[in-house]
Amino acid sequence: MARVVILGGGVSGHTAATFLAKWLGRDHEVVVVTPNAKWNWIPSNIWVGVGGMRKEEVIFELDPVYKKAGIDYRQAKAISIHPEGGADVAKQFVTIEYTGQGKEGNSEQLTYDYLVNATGPKLNFGATEGLGPDNGYTVSVCTADHAVHASEKLDELIAQMKSGEEKKILIGTGHGMCTCQGAAFEYTFNVDHKLREEGVRDKATITYISNEYELGDFGVGGMHIKLGGYVTSGKVFAESLYTERNVKWIKRAHVNKVEADRVHYESLDGSMHEEEFDFSMLIPPFAGAGMKAYDKAGEDITSKIFNPGGFMFVDADYSKGAKPFEDWDAADWPSYLQNPTYKNMYAVGIAFAPPHLISKPMKSPNGTPINPTPPRTGMPSAMMGKAVAQSLKDIILNSATEPTHTANMSEMGAACVASAGKGIFSGSAVAMTMYPVIPNYKKYEYGRDLNGTFGEIGLAGHWVKHFLHFAFLWKAKLKPFWTIIPE
């Protein structure tokens, strides 16, 4: 009997766990270690953040779902990995510390045959002074609780605007190395939509601040689409929307400090600026979960397993990271998500270490990096979770000696639906696809297949996003026919 331990129960970890439990049956063990008691459909947090959805509509209890699936659920966080075992434990294990289930604070050594690291991001609000809802001055929509808090603050602001006050709203990225610009993009236009519905849009100045070189970069180096008889950059498409909605934008910005009423930021040209706000939602940079790793003798081997950001090394070509952007290649990206040193360890979603950025690295004259980091969320992370589950199924049940399925971001596409306002007849969203995620300028003139890369805004996009909300929650709850809903 094999035991597969999955660290993290987000999109990629939950996908891997549920498929493995289905395929392996009760003859093998699937264990999920996650500090959270509830699963969160994060894309809909945007709507919670403007009061368009209740928190309860985007979360559900994990325990009954895992019981139904036969998954051993441990509400705990992973502290360290011991891929060679230890002095007292011959088999490889992870040390976990419980955060719930009545065992809060208790530690345990959990042995494994196969380990899937799907720990997702640590929201690194500490990277920028004054950033975040807990110890700073900005709100967030990164968790359901953060989104509820953001909605409450927004309601307070709207009440003040209704009494005649004019307000400044600042939304965007809170550091030069952020990813997930899509969430800031969505929140910007959902706030705009909400203010129009409340009849106070004329009382607000909305500004978007971003570490992107150009709007529409989204950490994937932007994209080209066919539009109006032209092949045009996504920058044009994005700027058009900001102009239409009367949103100012600041790009190439590294926010280095947040105060109660303003942010301080450095521009890519090295100049320093301030921007005032009354309400601000800034996305934090992401870091790895911060696990340590030790060999059998107890020596710290963290740097052998994880990069300095805390992301796990897999079968990528990391030598290319030190080379210029022009030397990067689609082949640098990992296929099997397998750790090269310990072959029974895999990393999926945010947890794997990318070989390098996707967008071109940029530095200010002061040496400050100002560029988006690679997104590994949403559809690609679910595909990674499923591909690793398929490989492990073949290894465990069919005696395969190597992984059998790939999830290479240079060979997969991504679909993204970015809400620009909620409402069955008044809503809109930008529906986008790109293929492949990693641009390949050797194969495609514009880096991507223009037949698989498109974007349009409209009511239909909102319907798609709302449909996906229900479909993916249905799938995550393992309701009837959940497997036919694709990743």
Next chain:
Amino acid sequence: MKIKPYSQNAYTPVPSAFTKFRRNCVIWQFFRFIVINIKMTVLILKSHH
């Protein structure tokens, strides 16, 4: 919305009234809903290896 000459929004395309109408026209958007779903399904089928 007013365009201010030489400001950042003076150099971007903006949708015409007809384009805005199509974005919210339920009949047209119903067809776009089908098209978007087909495009996404094709993308998903191409992406699994």
